[in-house]
Amino acid sequence: MSATTTLALVPLSGRLAAEVIAPLTDVLDDPDLQDELRTALPEHGVLVMRAADPSPEQQIALAAVFGEPEPPKDQNPRHPDHDLVCVFDSAGGYKADKWHADETFVENPVSGAVLSMQVKPVVGGDTMWTNTEAAYDALSNGMKTLLDNRRARHEINEAVATVHPVIRTHPVTGRKSIYVNDIFTRGIVNLPPDESDAILPFLKRHVQRPDFTYRHMWSEGDVVIWDNRCTQHYAINDFEGRRVVHRVGFFAEPFES
Numbered sequence: 001m002s003a004t005t006t007l008a009l010v011p012l013s014g015r016l017a018a019e020v021i022a023p024l025t026d027v028l029d030d031p032d033l034q035d036e037l038r039t040a041l042p043e044h045g046v047l048v049m050r051a052a053d054p055s056p057e058q059q060i061a062l063a064a065v066f067g068e069p070e071p072p073k074d075q076n077p078r079h080p081d082h083d084l085v086c087v088f089d090s091a092g093g094y095k096a097d098k099w100h101a102d103e104t105f106v107e108n109p110v111s112g113a114v115l116s117m118q119v120k121p122v123v124g125g126d127t128m129w130t131n132t133e134a135a136y137d138a139l140s141n142g143m144k145t146l147l148d149n150r151r152a153r154h155e156i157n158e159a160v161a162t163v164h165p166v167i168r169t170h171p172v173t174g175r176k177s178i179y180v181n182d183i184f185t186r187g188i189v190n191l192p193p194d195e196s197d198a199i200l201p202f203l204k205r206h207v208q209r210p211d212f213t214y215r216h217m218w219s220e221g222d223v224v225i226w227d228n229r230c231t232q233h234y235a236i237n238d239f240e241g242r243r244v245v246h247r248v249g250f251f252a253e254p255f256e257s
Contacts, residue, residue, distance in 0.1 A: 007036040009044070016131040016231070017046035017214035024052040024062065024223070034065045041066060041112065042172045045231045046129045046214055046224060053221035054116055056082040059248050062223070063114045067252030070110050073103065075156075079246065090243040097237040099130065099208050100183035102228050102249065104164065105156040110249035112227045117218040117245055124239030127224070128215045129231045132177035135207045136167065139178075147178075150191060152200070154184040163189055164255075166203070170230055171253040177230045178207050207232060229255065 008021035018040065020027070027033045027049075041047055054062060056079060063069045063084075072078050072086035077094075079085035088094045103109040115127075136144070147166050155161030166188060168179040180203050188196040216224055226233065228249075 007033050007040065009040055009047075011044075012046075012048060013214040015134045015212050015214075016044070016129060017048060017216075018044040019048045019050065022049075024049060024054055024058060027065070028058060028061050037065055041225060041227050042170060042230065045131055045133075046216075046226045048216065049223040049225075051219065051221045052116070052223040054223060056085050056246065059114055059116055059223070059246060060084050062225070063248040063250040066114075066225070067111055067250035070249035070251055072247075072249075084248055086247040086249075088245050088247060090239075095237050096233070096235040098182040099204070099232045099234045100181040101132075101179075101232045104154040104179070104181060104184045105160050105162060107162045108251070108254055110228055111252040111254065112225065112229070113247050113249040114223060114225050115245050115247050116223045117220050119242050119244035120218050120220045121239035121241045121243050124236065125243045126215055126217050126236045126238075128213050128234045128236065129226055130207055130209075130213045130233075131230065132179065132207055132212075132232060133170070133173075133175045133230045134212045135209065136176045136178050138209075138212075139206070146199075147203075150188050152180050152188045153186045154181075155186055156184060161186075168229070168255050171255060173230075175230070178203055180204060181207070181232050 009018040011018050060069055069084045076086045079087050150166040151163050152166050153163050167176050169176050182204050
């Protein structure tokens with residue numbers, strides 16, 4: 001590609017996601033396109049590269065465009081030949097069919113991830129993402145004030161848990177987002193339990209509103225990159241047969257504590 005070429009992006013929904021119109025090999029070979037890709041991710045939250053069909057090495061290299069690739073957590077299965085690639089295979093019982101951001105149960109969750117579809121069911125198996133910044137913007141001023149300086153406990157089990165602000169500010173864009181999710185968030189620790197039990201379910205439902213979302217209908221070889229700091233996702237468990245995806249996470253600019 002010439003030095004004057006710019007990255008073509010096509011919006012995919014009203015609030016979230018854009019398709020990248022560029023071959024994967026061009027992106028991996030062109031530092032200018034990589035700069036544009038890094039800028040585009042926090043702006044759009046989700047980037048789609050259709051039929052990119054990356055090798056594990058290319059998927060790792062694409063994750064490295066955004067930050068430092070992250071080895072999978074101990075509970076997640078790894079590719080037999082590539083320690084940085086996590087393999088989620090429905091044949092092994094894996095499901096992620098609740099709204100969540102990845103790894104919020106640790107102090108420094110992964111900043112984003114690159115997901116590639118390896119084996120697709122004949123029908124179904126879509127993934128949805130939601131824009132947690134748009135969800136924050138849609139709150140009333142009174143609710144925003146109530147949530148300011150609130151903190152919530154996130155855990156995967158009692159031995160692995162941490163506390164994060166309920167409202168977080170993106171380190172790149174400066175936009176605020178709602179930072180609670182169905183899988184990992186247990187309660188708002190600096191509210192009385194009765195108030196936490198009322199407000200936390202409301203926030204979880206609010207984030208899931210359809211008008212904040214993008215739904216990706218996969219084809220084998222598709223790649224989706226998401227910013228884990230301002231989105232949540234949900235793998236729809238509506239299929240028969242096998243579904244296999246490869247995931248490589250990455251660390252970029254972290255949240256402030």
